[in-house]
Amino acid sequence: MRELSPSVVPLLHLRTLAFLRELPAYQLTALAREAEELVVPRGTVLRSEREPAQNVYVILEGTAEARRGESVRRLGPGDEEGLLDVLAGEAAGTRVRAETDSVVLCVDGEALRTQSERYAALLLQLLGEVARRLEKRPSALLAALAGPSEPRPLGPELDRVGRLLALHRVPIFPSENMDALAELAGPRSELEIPAGEALWGPGSPARACYVLCRGAVRIMGETGEEIGVLRQGSVPGLTQVLRGGAYGPLRAEADLPVVALSLEREVFLDVVEDDFELGWSLLAGLASHVLSADLGLTEGG
Amino acid sequence: MGVREFPALDVASLESLLATLNSPDEQRVAAALDVLQDQGKESVVPALLLYHPSSTVVIRTLEIFQSGRREDAMPLAEHLLEHRDARVRVAALRMMSVLRPERSLLERASDDPDPSIAAAARVALLACGWVDVEPTCRSLMSAVGRGDESVERAMAAAVRSHPHGAVEPVLLELLSADDTETLQEAITAAARLRSPGLLTPLMQLLPRRAVREEARSALAAFGPVGLARMMEALRDPEVPISVRRHLPGAVALVGSPQAPSLLLDHLPDEPDGSIRFKILRALGRWRNEQPDLPLDRRLLGDALEQALSTGYRLMEWRRTLERMTERSPGRRSELHVVLVALLRNKEDHSLERIFRLLNLQSGSEEFQRIYLGLHSPRPATRVGSRELLHHLVLPPMRHHLLVLVDDLQGEAPRPAALERPRGRAGDLAVFEDLLGSGMESVSALAALHAAELGLRSLANAIDACQPRSEEHARTLATARAALGAEVT
Numbered sequence: 001m002r003e004l005s006p007s008v009v010p011l012l013h014l015r016t017l018a019f020l021r022e023l024p025a026y027q028l029t030a031l032a033r034e035a036e037e038l039v040v041p042r043g044t045v046l047r048s049e050r051e052p053a054q055n056v057y058v059i060l061e062g063t064a065e066a067r068r069g070e071s072v073r074r075l076g077p078g079d080e081e082g083l084l085d086v087l088a089g090e091a092a093g094t095r096v097r098a099e100t101d102s103v104v105l106c107v108d109g110e111a112l113r114t115q116s117e118r119y120a121a122l123l124l125q126l127l128g129e130v131a132r133r134l135e136k137r138p139s140a141l142l143a144a145l146a147g148p149s150e151p152r153p154l155g156p157e158l159d160r161v162g163r164l165l166a167l168h169r170v171p172i173f174p175s176e177n178m179d180a181l182a183e184l185a186g187p188r189s190e191l192e193i194p195a196g197e198a199l200w201g202p203g204s205p206a207r208a209c210y211v212l213c214r215g216a217v218r219i220m221g222e223t224g225e226e227i228g229v230l231r232q233g234s235v236p237g238l239t240q241v242l243r244g245g246a247y248g249p250l251r252a253e254a255d256l257p258v259v260a261l262s263l264e265r266e267v268f269l270d271v272v273e274d275d276f277e278l279g280w281s282l283l284a285g286l287a288s289h290v291l292s293a294d295l296g297l298t299e300g301g
Numbered sequence: 302m303g304v305r306e307f308p309a310l311d312v313a314s315l316e317s318l319l320a321t322l323n324s325p326d327e328q329r330v331a332a333a334l335d336v337l338q339d340q341g342k343e344s345v346v347p348a349l350l351l352y353h354p355s356s357t358v359v360i361r362t363l364e365i366f367q368s369g370r371r372e373d374a375m376p377l378a379e380h381l382l383e384h385r386d387a388r389v390r391v392a393a394l395r396m397m398s399v400l401r402p403e404r405s406l407l408e409r410a411s412d413d414p415d416p417s418i419a420a421a422a423r424v425a426l427l428a429c430g431w432v433d434v435e436p437t438c439r440s441l442m443s444a445v446g447r448g449d450e451s452v453e454r455a456m457a458a459a460v461r462s463h464p465h466g467a468v469e470p471v472l473l474e475l476l477s478a479d480d481t482e483t484l485q486e487a488i489t490a491a492a493r494l495r496s497p498g499l500l501t502p503l504m505q506l507l508p509r510r511a512v513r514e515e516a517r518s519a520l521a522a523f524g525p526v527g528l529a530r531m532m533e534a535l536r537d538p539e540v541p542i543s544v545r546r547h548l549p550g551a552v553a554l555v556g557s558p559q560a561p562s563l564l565l566d567h568l569p570d571e572p573d574g575s576i577r578f579k580i581l582r583a584l585g586r587w588r589n590e591q592p593d594l595p596l597d598r599r600l601l602g603d604a605l606e607q608a609l610s611t612g613y614r615l616m617e618w619r620r621t622l623e624r625m626t627e628r629s630p631g632r633r634s635e636l637h638v639v640l641v642a643l644l645r646n647k648e649d650h651s652l653e654r655i656f657r658l659l660n661l662q663s664g665s666e667e668f669q670r671i672y673l674g675l676h677s678p679r680p681a682t683r684v685g686s687r688e689l690l691h692h693l694v695l696p697p698m699r700h701h702l703l704v705l706v707d708d709l710q711g712e713a714p715r716p717a718a719l720e721r722p723r724g725r726a727g728d729l730a731v732f733e734d735l736l737g738s739g740m741e742s743v744s745a746l747a748a749l750h751a752a753e754l755g756l757r758s759l760a761n762a763i764d765a766c767q768p769r770s771e772e773h774a775r776t777l778a779t780a781r782a783a784l785g786a787e788v789t
Binding site for chain 1: 317318332339578635639645647650741742746749772773775776779
């Protein structure tokens, strides 16, 4: 591999990646400093199946192939490889090989974490990107948002402790970050939704996600087809809150009368911003679900 | 090289960027334009880019020509006044009104059937002193909040382009808009106008995530005047916590050499833990950029001792609770698990604060690296980091810090110095501490856990506990009632 002289070119390429576009210039610059442009001859193995993912590659010119077991992905200019593996901290298993003479941008995975810790905006952009990818894989989305397999009933009152217990039982929320969960449990946020009522209008802005304490919510696709049912301890709306914009196209309707905690987007993202470990663990959890879906490991919703 | 600077633009990079301007992908063109502008290379952007089919690219190019004062592009901009997209017409008019303001053109535009063009023209006329201030301001202000975002955005961008005292009333109105893009333009305008009357509205925008970064930068742009007002607000308990919480981040952007000392002076008086953490984070960023930054070592030492003492206290409470369930595994309820996890997480946060303070004291990032090493999944890295810590920290702090580190890693026996009286008396003393800890979640969890364990002798301690909120009072009452029922 031949390394080109440092230039602003990595910065330009990073800026064209949709999920990094909105980062302030100085933050993107800090990340670009950790990236290098590589010219690789045809046949170069960028990562062997024995190595865990330590870098994210963006193909700038040429084509490459990412092979994991039976699954093969062809990569062309603008395609990225390795982001989910790096975020999920996945073990080895993917082989990435240049199919033609190629130019590749290489971003160090450890630097991605360091810069995300330094600049919360980057962490939030990554969370948004992984949430978007998860939404394109409905069964994985359902698995990521689902409650525990054996839910226990909560007490009658959802006071601060009740809310904290409800949050503690959400599998996708890392239970070791209890201080951040206590912060989320602070504001009173209980709401009741009668059976048959929608949790959100598809076009309305995603202002909150919901931690189900009682009842069940039916998740439906754009045309009303059922994707699955979420029960106690699940968090419908989480990916929409992370990526921002409107709730649609997924729809959510109370299947049984629902009691839920409403986690306001602004509060939720502030807590993630203040507790990096919470955000990074959440990112790892969501990325793992996307990877599982791509490997066909996710069971149907 | 500071983190906000770009690497030098070499000839090959410049060629690559200029080639990218020919891309059919508007996002790539926009990215190249951003990089060129960040590099101060507005002069190399070809004027013919104004013929680009994408409105986004044309508007971005007009902005760059406006800030780079590219008068050579004026004839092409004039041509764009007939563009099919009103946003392009507004941007062209704005650029022309800044580079070469022409009264007759603006007066004609102020009667344009498109309200966004008319609003932009009126702002420019106002700033140039060609219309009566009061009626024009009144008419412009009445357009804010009517739900027409294109008018608000055009007005805000025009105000940003003409930061003149005459437009301040309009700007104040725009700073209360709902639309994010309008607010971003208005905040940039406020940073350029820098009138003291804009400081409070800017601080009130800090809780809004979508514009927080812009609001912080704008506040910092006010320099010493802004710094004084922000510190005043930080010290004022009447200022909402949602605003105060984001002030350290804004203060950190002020270039004043006094700013770090002012924040450090406030640290011991700050009652809110999250604000204290943000102060440390802000100081850390300064320290990284200026390793020789002078900071009061006595204040740092005091803060370090306080953080260490907090960490120890949390460790002692948690270990007592753990010991309780070691003796009686049946007491390991969900409340117990959550309370222990909460105390452990808080203890870890105390350790993080300690390392941030050590970084500030040392003037290097060495302790940050050690902290990361201590959290590494690789045992060898953790051991190496601990050894380094042992080497770098002097007694008596060394011993206390290593006890805390070992405790969180679960790799050392509990030190004798931390022993509480064993058995029930020690347990009860810890519950009393937890109830009165001043941390609402900890206190509420402890009260309910005491109730489920039937620790009736804690009834008086629960009665004596000062609730921090109505909800806390209700939880304490619930716990007290449960214990009372057992007494009878």
